[in-house]
Amino acid sequence: MLTLHDFLDSGNGYKVRLVLAQLGLPYKLVEHDILQGATRTPIFLSKNPNGRIPTLELEDGTFLAESNAITFYLARDSHLWPEDxxxxxxxxxxxxxxxxxxxxxxxxxxxxxxxxxxxxxxxxxxxxxxxxxxxxxxxxxxxxxxxxxxxxxxxxxxxxxxxxxxxxxxxxxxxxxxxxxxxxxxxxxxxxxxxxxxxxxxxxx
Ligand SMILES: N[C@@H](CCC(=O)N[C@@H](CS)C(=O)NCC(=O)O)C(=O)O
Known part of the structure; x- marks a missing residue:
């Protein structure tokens, strides 16, 4: 299953949650308190060296960062991405x-x-x-x-x-x-x- 590393108040994270919901894709949400620097720990930096959510963890252990890259990865074969x-x-x-x-x-x-x-x-x-x-x-x-x-x-x-x-x-x-x-x-x-x-x-x- 996909795992989304996120922070609920984040609009960048929300883009990904909205796409996941509208495409009906199941995922696990792992919340990180960015106000307390939770994305700047060595463990998080090993997932995303840029120290930011959203970060999507794929089934094979690959980590994908940048909200707009993540939404493209999830939606490129759906009605949310045009054909033209x-x-x-x-x-x-x-x-x-x-x-x-x-x-x-x-x-x-x-x-x-x-x-x-x-x-x-x-x-x-x-x-x-x-x-x-x-x-x-x-x-x-x-x-x-x-x-x-x-x-x-x-x-x-x-x-x-x-x-x-x-x-x-x-x-x-x-x-x-x-x-x-x-x-x-x-x-x-x-x-x-x-x-x-x-x-x-x-x-x-
Ligand atoms: N360009 C990135 C921006 C990501 C970003 O700025 N994330 C913020 C929250 S919206 C963050 O993780 N801040 C925590 C930090 O920088 O320590 C994207 O679109 O995903």
């Missing part, structure tokens, strides 16, 4: 956008203000810059969704999952979605997809 070559590249385009232009701002503000990493004076000084960059990313998403139901090819895909994970909890980082009606409508569409589970979801032990 350009659509595949467009899904990747949004997954890379999420990692470079969205997650470092939207997720980090939430990590500081909500998850428990805390707001030190140095972090508070960086908040305006992170907010500006987070809203810039949300602006790109809002514009794209003005004429579309989903990010690629009018079909729910890994692109939507990658971007949903932290956008739907952006307000926990004190970001307001009130000026983003297209994003709010898309969030509701994603949450209505069959097999959707919330970020707090744990599989039965």
């Amino acid at each position: 070559k350009l659509a595949q590249a467009q899904v990747l385009q949004w997954m890379f956008f999420e990692q470079y232009s969205h997650e470092p701002y939207v997720a980090v503000l939430r990590a500081w203000k909500h998850v428990g990493f805390g707001t030190t004076p140095e972090r508070l000084a960086r908040v305006p810059e992170l907010e500006q960059k987070a809203y810039a990313a949300l602006g790109v998403m809002e514009g794209h969704l003005r004429t579309r139901a989903f990010f690629v090819g009018e079909r729910y895909s890994l692109a939507d999952i990658a971007l949903y994970a932290y956008t739907h909890v952006a307000e926990e980082g004190d970001l307001s979605l009130s000026a983003y009606p297209n994003i709010r409508a898309w969030l509701a569409r994603v949450a209505a997809e069959p097999g959707h589970v919330p970020i707090t979801y744990r599989p039965a032990a």
Whole structure:
């Protein structure tokens, strides 16, 4: 059986849990308290030298890191991954956008203000810059969704999952979605997809 090393509050981990749930794949969840440095121990570093969750442990003992690589591994033969070559590249385009232009701002503000990493004076000084960059990313998403139901090819895909994970909890980082009606409508569409589970979801032990 697959084993997912994770931390429940993590949006990166949630992407993987959402894919596993929507594809009906059984797995064991092993939770690590990242607030206490649990992914920085020698044992965890031997699984993922980058010291981060999510990390997926395959049946043969291989460890796979990086949320968007893990969701691709799980979903590439499913309805969550398009068949068309350009659509595949467009899904990747949004997954890379999420990692470079969205997650470092939207997720980090939430990590500081909500998850428990805390707001030190140095972090508070960086908040305006992170907010500006987070809203810039949300602006790109809002514009794209003005004429579309989903990010690629009018079909729910890994692109939507990658971007949903932290956008739907952006307000926990004190970001307001009130000026983003297209994003709010898309969030509701994603949450209505069959097999959707919330970020707090744990599989039965
Ligand atoms: N790019 C990675 C980011 C993973 C990441 O930043 N994980 C965080 C939690 S969301 C973590 O494990 N932090 C603990 C630490 O860095 O010690 C991904 O998409 O999986």
